[in-house]
Amino acid sequence: MADLLALSARIIDSGHTDQPVNRVTNELSEVADGIAMVESFSHCVALSTDEGLVCFDASGAQSGQAVRDSLRGWSSDRVSHLVYTHGHADHIGGSMFFADDHPMVVGHENVAVRMDRYEYTNNWNLLINARQFGGISGDLNLVMTGDDVVEGRVVVESGKPRTGRRFLPAATLRPETTFGDAGELQVSGELIELHHDRGETDDHLWAWLPARKAVMTGDFLIWNFPNAGNPQKVQRYPIEWAAALRKMIAKGPELLLPAHGLPIEGAERIARVLDDVATALETLVAEVVALMNAGANLDTIVHTVRVPEETLAKPYLRPFYDEPEFVVRGIWRQFGGWWDGAASRLKPSPDAHLAATIADLAGGADVLLRSADQAIADGDVRLACHLADLAGWAAPCDPMIHAGRAAVYLARRKAEPSLMAKGIFAAAARESQLVVDAAAGGTTAG
Numbered sequence: 001m002a003d004l005l006a007l008s009a010r011i012i013d014s015g016h017t018d019q020p021v022n023r024v025t026n027e028l029s030e031v032a033d034g035i036a037m038v039e040s041f042s043h044c045v046a047l048s049t050d051e052g053l054v055c056f057d058a059s060g061a062q063s064g065q066a067v068r069d070s071l072r073g074w075s076s077d078r079v080s081h082l083v084y085t086h087g088h089a090d091h092i093g094g095s096m097f098f099a100d101d102h103p104m105v106v107g108h109e110n111v112a113v114r115m116d117r118y119e120y121t122n123n124w125n126l127l128i129n130a131r132q133f134g135g136i137s138g139d140l141n142l143v144m145t146g147d148d149v150v151e152g153r154v155v156v157e158s159g160k161p162r163t164g165r166r167f168l169p170a171a172t173l174r175p176e177t178t179f180g181d182a183g184e185l186q187v188s189g190e191l192i193e194l195h196h197d198r199g200e201t202d203d204h205l206w207a208w209l210p211a212r213k214a215v216m217t218g219d220f221l222i223w224n225f226p227n228a229g230n231p232q233k234v235q236r237y238p239i240e241w242a243a244a245l246r247k248m249i250a251k252g253p254e255l256l257l258p259a260h261g262l263p264i265e266g267a268e269r270i271a272r273v274l275d276d277v278a279t280a281l282e283t284l285v286a287e288v289v290a291l292m293n294a295g296a297n298l299d300t301i302v303h304t305v306r307v308p309e310e311t312l313a314k315p316y317l318r319p320f321y322d323e324p325e326f327v328v329r330g331i332w333r334q335f336g337g338w339w340d341g342a343a344s345r346l347k348p349s350p351d352a353h354l355a356a357t358i359a360d361l362a363g364g365a366d367v368l369l370r371s372a373d374q375a376i377a378d379g380d381v382r383l384a385c386h387l388a389d390l391a392g393w394a395a396p397c398d399p400m401i402h403a404g405r406a407a408v409y410l411a412r413r414k415a416e417p418s419l420m421a422k423g424i425f426a427a428a429a430r431e432s433q434l435v436v437d438a439a440a441g442g443t444t445a446g
Contacts, residue, residue, distance in 0.1 A: 008262035026066035049188035052080030064094015085218025087114035096171035107175035110203035199241035223261025229326030297341025355393035365395040399439035402432035
């Protein structure tokens, strides 16, 4: 068993991250008397009781079996309770492998609503996860190593999911015991408090074990900058997220067990980490809302509000998954709607029509692409992508233009720190590569 608590203490106290903190090993470590954690894409935390194991999250469909096997190697007891911290597929998709134990499945009342939404928007969720995690390949079975994290297999053909694939497995267990704002479980005399707060999701629970002074945080702490601004997914709630962290601090936890990243031991250390994350979110919200109240538009806010580099350097706040710029946009969307404040983008011209007009004015799509290449050479990758998009939209079937656009986006991907940005920019490169391959009479893999 790895000494996860010693590892996290060393990394937090030194501020130096010399090895991955988000790992998918599917190995179990006992972190306290009767408490174990299986490190997976989403961890499973297990509490041993006289009634059986109380498990927090089941990991995803591709990792659930390995997680359940690791639990059996630790304890032969059945899983009596399965508590969902929230309804993301990487937390509940592996529940099918717990089904033989017939556990009581517990979650917030909105988990079932989420599951129904996943069914309604199945292909959309396959598409956006292919972009978010897919790099330039559509066929994935990757393991988290440091910065890059992927759950399961996202299989696409020419940018479309294969027919019949499900984002959330049909056998996923639905909650049978649900709570609203708060609830509790009594298992073999052990009190488990369940608290609902909105953060990454609207169906999130965090658990407090008062007798052990232990908190199960779910995704309120992910050992990356908070996933409060995902550009492709539904609204996140950074103000409520920070408030939840403040509530956890007030409990005085001495053991923190997250669903991603390392467990943390020690009241002062835990309070420091949670305070740092809460402060980062609170500061972002305050600065964005102040500018909104002053009449600033989204463009001004996105290019003005920044998180200090020393904050982003902390081992548990690095922007390797989500990043502050995306959270800024999420705050705008929460309080200001979808319109960005530019009148021309309220009811815009089609991209292709605008691009063709600009290309005509510039002297051709090739001129725009050369300007994109020059912008890359000048270090202005943001401008380069605008110009490459305009060139590609103006010449949607030109393989030379799209080969250049693909090169621009691969360069952009290489320059980005966050997995979300890398995935989207790689998907853009793949779009153009498909045009190139079609012109050559071939197709890309995946």
